[in-house]
Amino acid sequence: MTVAAFLTIFISAIFINNVILSRFLGLCSFIAISKQTKPALAMSLAVMFVTTMSSIITWLIYRFLLIPLNMTYLRTISFILVIAAFVQLVEMVIKKFAPALYRFFGIYLPLITVNCAVLGVAVLNSDMFFNQGKVLPGSFFYSAFQGICVGLGYTLAMLLMSAIRERLELCDVPKALKDFPLGFIIAAIMSLSFMGFNGFKF
Amino acid sequence: MRKIIQECVKGIIKENPTFVLALGLCPTLAVSISMVNGLGMGIAATFVLVFSNIIISMIKNFVPDKIRIPCFIVVIATFVTITELLMKAYSPALNRALGIYVPLIVVNCIVLGRAEAFASKNNVWYSLFDGIGMGIGFTLALLLISGIRELFGSGTLFGLTVVKGFEPAFVIGMPSGALLVIGLLLGLFNVIKGRKQ
Amino acid sequence: METKFLVSGSPHMHTRESSSRIMWMVVLSLVPAGISGIWIFGKPALWTIIMAIASALFAEAGIQFLTKKKISILDGSAFLTGLLLAYNLGPGVPFWIPIIGSFAAIAIGKMVFGGLGQNIFNPALVGRVFLMASWPKYMTTFIQPFNYDTVTSATPLALLKEGKAIEHINYLNLFMGNHSGCIGEVSILALLLGAAFLLLRGYISWHIPVSFIAATGALTYLFAGKSPFSGDWIFHILSGGLILGAFFMATDYVTSPLTRKGHIIFGIGCGLLTAVIRIWGGYPEGVSYAILMMNAAAPLIDRFTKNRVYGAK
Numbered sequence: 114m115t116v117a118a119f120l121t122i123f124i125s126a127i128f129i130n131n132v133i134l135s136r137f138l139g140l141c142s143f144i145a146i147s148k149q150t151k152p153a154l155a156m157s158l159a160v161m162f163v164t165t166m167s168s169i170i171t172w173l174i175y176r177f178l179l180i181p182l183n184m185t186y187l188r189t190i191s192f193i194l195v196i197a198a199f200v201q202l203v204e205m206v207i208k209k210f211a212p213a214l215y216r217f218f219g220i221y222l223p224l225i226t227v228n229c230a231v232l233g234v235a236v237l238n239s240d241m242f243f244n245q246g247k248v249l250p251g252s253f254f255y256s257a258f259q260g261i262c263v264g265l266g267y268t269l270a271m272l273l274m275s276a277i278r279e280r281l282e283l284c285d286v287p288k289a290l291k292d293f294p295l296g297f298i299i300a301a302i303m304s305l306s307f308m309g310f311n312g313f314k315f
Numbered sequence: 316m317r318k319i320i321q322e323c324v325k326g327i328i329k330e331n332p333t334f335v336l337a338l339g340l341c342p343t344l345a346v347s348i349s350m351v352n353g354l355g356m357g358i359a360a361t362f363v364l365v366f367s368n369i370i371i372s373m374i375k376n377f378v379p380d381k382i383r384i385p386c387f388i389v390v391i392a393t394f395v396t397i398t399e400l401l402m403k404a405y406s407p408a409l410n411r412a413l414g415i416y417v418p419l420i421v422v423n424c425i426v427l428g429r430a431e432a433f434a435s436k437n438n439v440w441y442s443l444f445d446g447i448g449m450g451i452g453f454t455l456a457l458l459l460i461s462g463i464r465e466l467f468g469s470g471t472l473f474g475l476t477v478v479k480g481f482e483p484a485f486v487i488g489m490p491s492g493a494l495l496v497i498g499l500l501l502g503l504f505n506v507i508k509g510r511k512q
Numbered sequence: 513m514e515t516k517f518l519v520s521g522s523p524h525m526h527t528r529e530s531s532s533r534i535m536w537m538v539v540l541s542l543v544p545a546g547i548s549g550i551w552i553f554g555k556p557a558l559w560t561i562i563m564a565i566a567s568a569l570f571a572e573a574g575i576q577f578l579t580k581k582k583i584s585i586l587d588g589s590a591f592l593t594g595l596l597l598a599y600n601l602g603p604g605v606p607f608w609i610p611i612i613g614s615f616a617a618i619a620i621g622k623m624v625f626g627g628l629g630q631n632i633f634n635p636a637l638v639g640r641v642f643l644m645a646s647w648p649k650y651m652t653t654f655i656q657p658f659n660y661d662t663v664t665s666a667t668p669l670a671l672l673k674e675g676k677a678i679e680h681i682n683y684l685n686l687f688m689g690n691h692s693g694c695i696g697e698v699s700i701l702a703l704l705l706g707a708a709f710l711l712l713r714g715y716i717s718w719h720i721p722v723s724f725i726a727a728t729g730a731l732t733y734l735f736a737g738k739s740p741f742s743g744d745w746i747f748h749i750l751s752g753g754l755i756l757g758a759f760f761m762a763t764d765y766v767t768s769p770l771t772r773k774g775h776i777i778f779g780i781g782c783g784l785l786t787a788v789i790r791i792w793g794g795y796p797e798g799v800s801y802a803i804l805m806m807n808a809a810a811p812l813i814d815r816f817t818k819n820r821v822y823g824a825k
Contacts, residue, residue, distance in 0.1 A: 135490050140340045141424050150815065186400060189418040190392040197385045226384065227422045229341045236415050276812035277632050284630040287579065287623075289505040290498075297498030298624050302633050303808050304491035305641045309785070309801025312794015484646035491645065495620070502624075 114251035119258060126262035129313055132230045133270040134304040139230035143270065144296045148282075153275035154268070155217065156225075161264025163203065163225050164234050167196050168260025171235040172253055175243070192235045200226045234263045273303065319444050326448025332425045333456035334504050339425035342416045343457060344493040350473045353461030354454065355409045359402065359417065361450025363394045364426050368446035371434040378435075387430045388421065395421045425453060463496055464488060523770060531628070535588030537715055541706035542595055542760065548689055548699035552657045553603035557695045560610050561598040567614035568594030575623050589628050593617050596636035599696020599756060600800065601643075604655040604664070609647065613639040633807045634767050637800045644800070654692040665692040668751045673796035686750035697756040707759040716763040719775035720782075724758040725749055727783025728790075736791050754786065757799040767807045774810070774817040781806045 132138050139160070147153045171192045179185050204222050208215045215222070225231060238259055242252035249255075277299055286295060332338045339360070346356045370390050378386045399417050402410040410417060420426065429449055434442040465471055468488035486492045550557045572590040576583045585591070594614045601610060617639025625631040644651045656665040666674075668681050668691055685691055689699030696703075710716045729745040736743030748754070762768060762782050769778050782802045789798025 137341045137345045137490060137493075138419075140344065141338070144340070186396060189396050189399065189421055190389065193388055193392050193421050194385065197388055201385070223384070226388075227424060227427055229419055229422050232419060232422050233415060236418055240415070272812055273808045276815055277808065280811040280814070281625065281630070281632070284626050286626045286630070287502075289509060290502045290624055294498045294502035294505065295624060297494045297501065298620065299632065301491045301494035301498060302620070302638055302804070304489075304494055305486070305638075305645060306633075306801050306804035306808065308489075308491070308641070308645060309789050309795060309798050309805065310793060313792055314794070482647060482650075485648065486642060486645035489645060 114254060118251070118255065122255060122259050123262050124310070124313060126259055127266040127269060128307060129310045131266045131270060131307055132233070132263045133267060134300065134307050136233065137229075138233040139228050139267055140300075142224060142228055143267075143274065143300070144293060147271050147274040147296070148278050148292075150272070150275040150279060153271040157264070157268035157271045159203075159222060160225055160228060160230060160267050161261065163196070163200060163228075164231050164264045164267075165257065165260040167192075167199055167231055167235055168238055168256050169253075170195050170199065172238060172242075172256045175239050176248060176253075180243075180248075188236070188239060193232055196231050196235070197226045230263060230267055234260055270303070274299065319440060322441050323444040323448035323451075326445060326450070326452040327455065328452070330449075331452040331456060332428075332449050333453060333460075334501060336425075336428070338428050339423045339453060340497070342419060342423060343453075343460060344490070344497060346413060346416055347457055347461035347464055347493060348468065348488050349465045349471075350458060350461045352409070352412050353457035355406070356413055356416065357450070357454025357457045359398050359413075360420055360423060360425065360453055361447070363391060363398055363420050364429060364450045364453075365443060365446035366394045367391045367426060368429060368434040368442040369439055371430045372437060372439050372442035375435045383435065384427075384431070387427060387435070391426050391430065392421045425449060460493075460496060460500065463500075464492065468492065532587040532589075534715055535592050537713065538710065538760070539588060539592050539595060541709045541715075542592075542599070542696065544702035544705045545599060545696045545699055545756070546595070548702040549599070549603070549695035552689050552698060553655060553695060556655070557603040559607065560601055560603060560605060560695060561595065563607055564598035564601070564610035564614045565591055565594035567611040568597070568618050571615045571618040572623070575619060576627075581627070584628070587628070589622075590618060593622070593635045593639075596696070596761060597639045600636060600640045600694050600753065602651065602654040602693070603695050604653060605650050609643055609650055613643045615639075616642040629766055631766055632811070633804055634761050634764055637761060637804050637807075640800050641804060654694075656692055657690050657698070667691065667693045667796065668747070669790065669796040672747075673790075683746060683750060686747070691751075693751075694753060694756075697753040700750055700755050703755045703759065707755075710759070710763075716759065717772075717775070719772055720763050720768060720779040721758040723776045723779030724762055724783045724786075725754065727780045728754060728787045729783075731784055731787035732791065736787070748787070748790065752790070752797040753799040757786075757803055758782070762803050762806070767810060769810050769813045769817065771814070771817045774813045777813050777817070778806050778810060781809065 126132065130136055133140065133143050142156060146156050174191055174195060175185070175188065179187060179191065200223065204215070207222070238256040242249050242255050274296070278296070281295070290298070326332065330336060333340070333343055342356055342360070347353045367387075367390050371387055395418060398420070399410075402417060429445060433445050437445070462472060464487050467484055470476060470483045484492070487496065546561060550561070568590045569585045573583050573585050597613050597617055598610055601613070617635040620642070621633055621635030621638030622628070622631045652670070653664055654667050656663045668686065681691055687700045689701070691698060707721070711718060729749050732743040732748040733745040734740055734743060736745070736748060758779075762779065769775055785802035785805055786798045789795055789801060795801070
């Protein structure tokens with residue numbers, strides 16, 4: 114476990130392989146919810162929390178349940194069940210302890226279950242930090258950290274996009290391009306500019 | 316009989332999952348680099364969509380409302396795993412090309428979306444044909460997008476060189492190019508829709 | 513008498529100058545750089561500039577005609593976009609590169625947002641990164657200065673990125689533009705003349721360029737050398753598209769923040785990103801990407817640095 118490895122995960126997850134702008138995970142919520150900054154920020158924080166915790170839980174399940182029992186082909190089902198259960202749990206906890214926040218999130222909270230970014234990072238972790246059923250050194254911490262960083266990358270993209278779209282609300286955009294098409298084109302240009310980070314080496 | 320055909324056809328144009336309902340975008344953009352990949356993903360997703368629609372509409376009356384989403388997901392995930400295993404066994408090259416987007420069919424908004432919006436409310440026959448229609452619509456959308464991207468990005472279609480002496484624009488094969496193509500296509504379809512009215 | 517009410521979002525600035533006049537003044541300030549580019553690289557440079565401008569004008573007129581909007585190519589903004597795009601290209605590129613690039617710049621960088629004043633990203637840079645991502649081979653081939661037979665040669669930054677020797681390139685050569693590079697970026701002297709004109713006439717303020725250049729200089733001084741605090745920051749400031757970008761592209765009103773504080777943040781962000789890409793990234797030059805990324809962040813910067821309106825929370 115080296116600092117360089119953590120730094121690489123940090124830079125890679127947030128900038129070079131940004132979960133939204135390079136890997137296209139979480140696009141549906143990105144285009145749909147990034148119209149205003151407040152919901153975008155709320156969604157991003159919730160997603161970050163879920164990606165981090167589910168990275169940890171799915172790692173544990175993969176390591177201590179699926180590998181020993183030789184059932185790694187059940188990865189998809191078990192991961193998504195974990196995520197669905199976890200989101201349900203988060204929903205119940207928030208509803209009980211912060212009802213105002215729960216109302217504020219509204220439907221965004223259960224939608225996190227089908228956010229590709231969450232399942233994506235769990236699958237990514239098991240691909241990157243395990244080698245044919247063997248645990249690579251530092252795997253747990255790398256996975257957890259990658260969960261956090263993917264959440265941060267998601268937050269960055271959401272914040273940028275929501276500020277841009279809020280400003281475009283005041284502008285006279287061509288009708289055929291309003292909302293979704295322009296959202297994609299903006300994402301395309303953002304993705305092009307993030308290409309500046311290609312080939313990063315420390 | 317006519318109603319069944321109607322349910323099937325609507326998924327192809329009028330309620331095309333990609334261009335009209337804007338569902339299932341993540342795999343669409345990632346996988347549509349070549350028509351072969353697009354076709355492969357389309358078939359895989361259709362398989363999952365059809366069978367999960369069938370099963371979900373069969374069990375819809377037995378599933379308690381509060382936990383229906385996790386239950387649907389279990390059904391969908393089962394078929395995705397079957398698809399994954401079949402692909403690994405019979406076309407490993409395609410499996411490698413599609414990468415993590417095969418297991419991600421589980422969270423493909425189209426599948427869960429149709430389960431929630433249609434299969435959980437209609438009988439097996441309609442759900443079956445809805446699945447087929449949506450699957451075909453999705454596959455056609457994938458073929459259209461990947462056709463454009465493959466043509467401009469590498470000058471080929473289905474791997475066969477179509478245009479010679481033409482410098483392909485690499486950007487089209489990249490994430491940004493994908494987003495650009497679908498943004499412009501969506502805009503184009505909006506213009507067509509606007510003209511029709 | 514027909515009364516037209518024009519409602520638009522603030523800020524409103526009432527000056528003697530129209531935005532059209534400002535555009536043409538910026539074009540004027542860029543003429544020295546263009547003349548130097550043509551003098552240093554010969555006819556290919558001239559053709560690239562002409563192609564880029566023509567394509568930009570046609571693209572804008574064409575799109576406006578097809579969408580039944582007023583044709584505004586005389587306001588200087590499309591001309592400026594084409595000119596800046598050409599300045600960002602190597603002189604020896606095939607003729608279709610500036611044509612496609614200008615078209616992409618106008619269509620994707622400006623028109624989709626609804627035209628002048630509404631674009632988020634600098635259109636010339638959008639065109640440039642589009643070209644860079646599509647045809648990297650052509651975009652990274654440069655020709656030798658003063659050798660009108662178009663012999664290829666690598667730019668100083670490219671040599672630096674590959675770890676090759678750069679001793680033969682002294683600061684004077686960099687300053688006068690006696691090295692290979694993009695048409696409008698090599699002659700620092702010509703660029704500074706134009707920049708002085710813009711600054712003195714008040715068309716741009718010093719905040720963005722100074723913070724941009726200072727940030728790049730500081731970071732390269734710290735990290736660009738073999739050991740900390742030994743980086744050749746003068747080399748970095750004089751090479752690549754830094755001067756061109758800092759004075760003429762990052763300062764574009766539409767795509768940069770509204771407040772002075774925002775300008776400084778914007779400039780520092782551009783400078784840091786440029787240096788980071790130059791030092792650790794895969795590309796030898798990062799100015800275009802840095803400016804575009806900060807363009808994306810400009811609305812966010814505005815949100816946090818806007819002046820307080822009295823009476824509001």
